[in-house]
Amino acid sequence: MGNWGAICVEAALPATGDDLFERHCRELRPRALKFAFGMIRDQARAEELLQEALLRLCSARGRYAEGADDVRRYLFRILANLCLDELRRGKTGGEVLEGAAPLERLRLERAQSEPAAELERRERLAAVERAIGMLPGAERAALLLRELEGQSYAQIAQALGTSVSDVTNLIHRARSRFAELLRPWME
16 A cells, blocks of 8 residues: 555545545645535534545546646535535534644633733634524535635536526625624624
């Protein structure tokens, strides 16, 4: 299996023997996990859905081109569909994203030196997370793909299996609802 095989097992990536494909998957994994977590708000389930998406991506090879953009588009389409299915079934959680030890240490140091500012930051972050969680699934997916991933409207349309005009409407409604939900924090 080689050294890369061990990395694949650790990172829940499929070992294919194709170094380029595996590199694309490895590079996309953190961003895809962030997207999945943003969609369903449960770290363990987000990791499971990402693993399922990577396995489906691997088994679907040959149905899409092998370039980095093609792999990314296909992965996010699979992952978006899995997350939307999960939301439809009502299986979402609210666990905090882990694995940010250096950042957490920095936050703890800041919290000890500036407790009032840290409390306000945490309350604001919680309000943003609640607002995102209250968005309907398709709007949430479109907004996260645009704002977190920086994908174009055409790429989002492809990932969600819809038209660019539908994506424009989804993002507009998501931003409007998001702003309305956060209005108390803006005053």
